[in-house]
Amino acid sequence: MWLQQVVLRGVQVVGRRGVCTTVNNGKLPLHFNYINGERVSPLNPDPSQVMKVLEPATGDLLIELQTSGPDEVNRAVQSAKEAFNEWSQLTGLQRSRIMQRAAQIIKDRQEEFAYWETRDTGKPIYEARMDIWTAIDAIEYFSGLAPSIAGQHVPLANGSFAYTKREPLGVCAGIGAWNYPIQMAGWKSAPALACGNTFVFKPSQFTPITAVMLGEVYTEAGLPHGCYNVVQGAGETGTLLCEHPDVAKVSFTGSVPTGSKVMAAAAGGIKTVTLELGGKSPLIVFADANLDNAVGGAMLGNFLSQGEVCSNATRVFVENSVMDQFLSRLVERTARMKVGDPMDDDTRVGAMIHQDQADKVMTYLEGAKKEGAVVACGGEMVTPDDPQLKGCYISPCVLTNCHDDMTVVREEVFGPVLSILGFDTEEEVIERANDTEFGLAGGVFTNDLTRAHRVIAQMQAGTCYINNFNIIDVAVPFGGFKKSGLGRENGVVTVEYYTQVKTVYVEMGDVDAPF
Numbered sequence: 001m002w003l004q005q006v007v008l009r010g011v012q013v014v015g016r017r018g019v020c021t022t023v024n025n026g027k028l029p030l031h032f033n034y035i036n037g038e039r040v041s042p043l044n045p046d047p048s049q050v051m052k053v054l055e056p057a058t059g060d061l062l063i064e065l066q067t068s069g070p071d072e073v074n075r076a077v078q079s080a081k082e083a084f085n086e087w088s089q090l091t092g093l094q095r096s097r098i099m100q101r102a103a104q105i106i107k108d109r110q111e112e113f114a115y116w117e118t119r120d121t122g123k124p125i126y127e128a129r130m131d132i133w134t135a136i137d138a139i140e141y142f143s144g145l146a147p148s149i150a151g152q153h154v155p156l157a158n159g160s161f162a163y164t165k166r167e168p169l170g171v172c173a174g175i176g177a178w179n180y181p182i183q184m185a186g187w188k189s190a191p192a193l194a195c196g197n198t199f200v201f202k203p204s205q206f207t208p209i210t211a212v213m214l215g216e217v218y219t220e221a222g223l224p225h226g227c228y229n230v231v232q233g234a235g236e237t238g239t240l241l242c243e244h245p246d247v248a249k250v251s252f253t254g255s256v257p258t259g260s261k262v263m264a265a266a267a268g269g270i271k272t273v274t275l276e277l278g279g280k281s282p283l284i285v286f287a288d289a290n291l292d293n294a295v296g297g298a299m300l301g302n303f304l305s306q307g308e309v310c311s312n313a314t315r316v317f318v319e320n321s322v323m324d325q326f327l328s329r330l331v332e333r334t335a336r337m338k339v340g341d342p343m344d345d346d347t348r349v350g351a352m353i354h355q356d357q358a359d360k361v362m363t364y365l366e367g368a369k370k371e372g373a374v375v376a377c378g379g380e381m382v383t384p385d386d387p388q389l390k391g392c393y394i395s396p397c398v399l400t401n402c403h404d405d406m407t408v409v410r411e412e413v414f415g416p417v418l419s420i421l422g423f424d425t426e427e428e429v430i431e432r433a434n435d436t437e438f439g440l441a442g443g444v445f446t447n448d449l450t451r452a453h454r455v456i457a458q459m460q461a462g463t464c465y466i467n468n469f470n471i472i473d474v475a476v477p478f479g480g481f482k483k484s485g486l487g488r489e490n491g492v493v494t495v496e497y498y499t500q501v502k503t504v505y506v507e508m509g510d511v512d513a514p515f
């Protein structure tokens with residue numbers, strides 16, 4: 001492996017999976033906050049607030065770090081507040097140039113980023129490399145938009161006019177989930193910064209590493225100190241950010257229950273929120289579809305990142321007349337997926353994020369079997385040959401004999417579990433597909449162009465696919481309907497979520513006052 005020894009600023013990590021040793025004698029690696037342009041330790045370290053981060057692949061301790069309490073959150077927000085004046089006064093082009101340099105630095109360091117993303121998340125390295133690119137894409141894309149963020153000119157009577165400006169909001173906070181850490185840091189910081197805001201990010205407590213590396217990159221690229229900050233911690237740190245009076249907006253990615261708490265915490269300060277929440281997305285396969293493509297789409301829609309993906313098509317509706325062909329091809333391809341060492345290039349299913357998540361998935365599977373589901377393949381805990389790999393590995397699972405009211409079909413499992421449901425008519429399947437509180441994504445496979453658009457038009461989901469699934473492009477908005485969220489990430493529309501409109505009336509004549 002190319003990275004036997006990696007040195008992060010302030011932290012030395014020896015060996016491919018060794019426990020990290022730090023400049024602080026391996027006791028309290030405190031340099032995982034990023035405030036005012038540098039990695040920092042909380043000013044008043046509290047030994048009772050140390051967070052242990054385990055490596056998913058091995059189950060070993062990866063890193064220990066200090067949780068950020070009120071003082072540290074305030075320090076990060078104040079750093080962002082002080083930086084706002086300078087950053088927001090730059091032209092879009094000036095901001096753009098700095099961001100472009102940042103994107104280039106990540107490209108130069110992409111293997112290092114991918115390595116750490118894999119160690120932090122347990123996902124296969126080939127996927128981590130793609131994730132790094134999604135962050136690069138966001139920084140490049142929003143840097144491209146920055147110079148063209150502008151308002152409107154509106155002519156009024158008698159030569160008077162009004163104009164609008166798109167102004168930044170101020171300090172924006174981001175809170176991330178553990179399944180796509182660098183992507184979330186990129187998707188949230190890039191539009192925030194491009195629009196002239198400054199930013200404080202709290203990654204998930206399970207995946208703290210790459211967000212801090214991104215801070216170093218931004219600083220190296222010339223981002224003024226304080227524009228991008230990171231605080232570490234779990235829910236309490238997140239709440240402190242949401243409630244902080246100097247935070248103008250919160251962009252949150254995570255589960256529906258937490259999203260609801262974030263919205264409530266932000267409500268006190270009348271702050272805007274972007275919420276990217278959970279899903280239970282449907283994929284409908286009609287009999288006329290190209291079945292190999294449909295099988296590929298169903299697998300993309302279920303087995304990336306060990307199935308820990310919000311938009312996953314965990315309910316695959318297959319027209320009964322092609323069920324047998326579809327299922328045999330799906331099972332054959334799924335059973336071939338290599339489960340194991342996330343650092344191997346040909347691994348397709350890595351380690352679950354932690355034991356609790358693996359237990360949760362296995363509990364759903366046990367419940368599904370009790371409710372009558374049949375395991376067509378997978379769904380077992382796998383023990384890799386390498387004794388170092390003591391994490392939790394689950395073989396990708398296809399469930400048949402499912403019905404709509406099973407728990408596994410109704411709730412978000414967040415693991416490699418695909419439920420197959422048969423259907424006979426278009427009308428019936430649309431109603432069943434929409435029968436969920438979620439609305440993140442949805443898809444259809446058919447060669448009938450008219451039907452494809454007719455079905456998608458009725459689908460209650462924010463991100464829809466015809467003849468593919470789970471592809472993303474930074475130029476295309478992503479987000480959910482119903483309980484799956486509010487607002488969008490990616491695409492030009494995101495500028496609206498990181499700016500506020502100022503209207504200015506300009507009188508060119510005399511004031512016509514009736515007093």
Ligand SMILES: NC(=O)c1ccc[n+]([C@@H]2O[C@H](COP(=O)([O-])OP(=O)(O)OC[C@H]3O[C@@H](n4cnc5c(N)ncnc54)[C@H](O)[C@@H]3O)[C@@H](O)[C@H]2O)c1
Nearest residue numbers: 176177178204234235238239254255258261276277278310
């Ligand atoms: N829609 C999307 O784009 C998207 C993407 C990825 C994951 N998700 C969803 O995320 C969930 C899995 O991630 P998770 O387990 O990390 O979610 P989670 O809701 O448990 O945690 C998400 C983040 O919120 C923080 N948090 C917890 N309580 C908080 C509070 N009261 N106030 C503020 N922040 C708080 C956590 O520390 C973490 O950083 C799934 O439901 C998945 O569908 C959605």
